[in-house]
Amino acid sequence: MEGGVVSEVAWQKGWWRKDLLSIKELSREEIQMILDTADSFKEISTRDIKKVPTLRGKTVITLFYEPSTRTRTSFEIAAKRLSADTINISVSTSSVVKGETLLDTALNLQAMEPDIIVLRHSAAGAPDMLARALKASVINAGDGFREHPTQALLDMMTVREKKGSLEGLLLAIVGDIAHSRVARSNIYGFKKMGARVRVVGPGTLIPRGIESLGVEVFHDLREGIRGADVVMALRIQRERLEGAFFPSEREYARFFGLSLDVLREMAPNALIMHPGPMNRGVEITPDVADGPGSVILEQVTNGVAVRMAVLYLLAGGTRGEDLH
Amino acid sequence: MRRMASQIAERHPGEGDLALVGIRTNGIYIAQRLAKEIEAIEGLRLETGIIDVTLYRDDISRGRPHPLVKRTEIPFPVDDRKIILVDDVLFTGRTTRAALDALMDFGRPALVELAVLVDRGHRELPIRADYVGLEVSTSRDESVIVRMEEAEGADEVLLVGPGWKGES
Numbered sequence: 024m025e026g027g028v029v030s031e032v033a034w035q036k037g038w039w040r041k042d043l044l045s046i047k048e049l050s051r052e053e054i055q056m057i058l059d060t061a062d063s064f065k066e067i068s069t070r071d072i073k074k075v076p077t078l079r080g081k082t083v084i085t086l087f088y089e090p091s092t093r094t095r096t097s098f099e100i101a102a103k104r105l106s107a108d109t110i111n112i113s114v115s116t117s118s119v120v121k122g123e124t125l126l127d128t129a130l131n132l133q134a135m136e137p138d139i140i141v142l143r144h145s146a147a148g149a150p151d152m153l154a155r156a157l158k159a160s161v162i163n164a165g166d167g168f169r170e171h172p173t174q175a176l177l178d179m180m181t182v183r184e185k186k187g188s189l190e191g192l193l194l195a196i197v198g199d200i201a202h203s204r205v206a207r208s209n210i211y212g213f214k215k216m217g218a219r220v221r222v223v224g225p226g227t228l229i230p231r232g233i234e235s236l237g238v239e240v241f242h243d244l245r246e247g248i249r250g251a252d253v254v255m256a257l258r259i260q261r262e263r264l265e266g267a268f269f270p271s272e273r274e275y276a277r278f279f280g281l282s283l284d285v286l287r288e289m290a291p292n293a294l295i296m297h298p299g300p301m302n303r304g305v306e307i308t309p310d311v312a313d314g315p316g317s318v319i320l321e322q323v324t325n326g327v328a329v330r331m332a333v334l335y336l337l338a339g340g341t342r343g344e345d346l347h
Numbered sequence: 348m349r350r351m352a353s354q355i356a357e358r359h360p361g362e363g364d365l366a367l368v369g370i371r372t373n374g375i376y377i378a379q380r381l382a383k384e385i386e387a388i389e390g391l392r393l394e395t396g397i398i399d400v401t402l403y404r405d406d407i408s409r410g411r412p413h414p415l416v417k418r419t420e421i422p423f424p425v426d427d428r429k430i431i432l433v434d435d436v437l438f439t440g441r442t443t444r445a446a447l448d449a450l451m452d453f454g455r456p457a458l459v460e461l462a463v464l465v466d467r468g469h470r471e472l473p474i475r476a477d478y479v480g481l482e483v484s485t486s487r488d489e490s491v492i493v494r495m496e497e498a499e500g501a502d503e504v505l506l507v508g509p510g511w512k513g514e515s
């Protein structure tokens with residue numbers, strides 16, 4: 024369509040942010056814009072030629088201070104399918120081991136004129152600091168226990184695809200809420216999109232005062248997932264938690280593991296989700312993970328589409344000075 | 348529209364391997380109407396698809412927010428098919444160029460033709476239409492607005508001056 028005036032209007036409604044740092048900062052309309060864009064991008068990954076020329080000449084750097092396979096690969100595939108050039112830097116191979124600070128590393132990368140930096144870091148707020156310091160767009164790929172916005176976006180996309188809308192749905196997040204950036208991002212996201220959210224887990228793994236985010240707290244699994252449309256199991260980080268936060272893995276599995284028996288409490292056609300990597304037999308049994316309600320692998324597929332959408336929108340975002 | 352349909356039918360008599368691909372947004376409706384008209388003439392229902400050219404534009408990343416992307420749906424293989432691209436207005440030819448690139452990413456058609464409702468001139472690329480509903484001479488700073496019943500409730504083509512702000 025090349026009439027003239029019409030495309031101007033479409034442009035004004037577009038995306039203006041330079042960075043994606045959290046779900047908390049996004050409006051419902053912005054979330055909707057990302058999800059709609061991701062829906063359109065999904066088709067590209069089903070083509071024989073899985074590539075469009077849109078971000079030709081753009082450079083995307085993934086800078087990961089924590090291990091990750093799924094998220095880093097997903098970002099890299101997303102960038103490549105948009106024809107951007109990608110460079111991956113992970114802590115073990117970088118000069119970080121030689122003592123360089125995050126900011127110095129970032130400023131050095133900036134000097135090579137990348138367009139987008141995808142950062143995972145153990146300190147909450149690290150991406151915000153980079154976003155202020157750098158001309159490049161910054162995407163938070165997980166910061167400490169704070170947020171993991173693209174994970175929540177792909178979760179919302181998956182549920183919306185299956186249920187049509189998030190409005191009025193009941194989401195139960197089960198497990199280690201206290202140490203989960205996935206839980207926090209999903210709480211913000213699903214609430215903004217009109218869903219009700221419950222958190223379910225032992226008292227030691229649910230932060231005090233979480234009710235202020237507008238969620239209901241349950242310490243009994245059956246009660247917590249009763250009537251839920253979506254149940255999301257979180258990964259139990261066994262190496263860190265066992266002994267201190269619950270007595271043993273087996274005991275956790277018995278009280279908070281998702282099994283076929285427990286799932287009868289959910290609404291009919293309820294969805295089972297997990298952000299990965301799974302501990303089969305701990306937070307989720309194999310027959311549930313591979314069962315009919317499970318959308319765990321669809322989450323991964325949608326992760327690529329969501330990250331393509333975010334890269335696309337941010338690459339057109341405003342570079343600070345002309346904001347407002 | 349009927350004239351365009353009969354021209355298409357005349358040039359491709361009884362060809363079932365012909366398919367119409369509309370360029371978002373109005374091209375979709377025009378492609379569907381052409382398919383209907385051709386069915387009335389030939390008794391043959393052509394397949395139709397949709398292309399969103401946003402990701403193939405040459406003016407993307409020029410310091411403005413990226414336009415929103417809608418779905419591309421070509422639910423048939425394009426290899427060795429005869430494809431007619433359908434759009435509402437042909438102006439600089441840049442949209443058509445983008446649509447050709449998008450189409451080629453789906454395969455290698457045997458033949459591609461272009462059908463447009465309005466040709467307003469001022470080409471910036473070596474592109475011409477094979478089927479034209481209406482030729483309008485315009486100046487470069489004017490805009491041609493096509494409204495379709497499917498989207499706006501009425502069919503109309505407007506030629507408006509540079510100061511136009513969306514009033515009809």
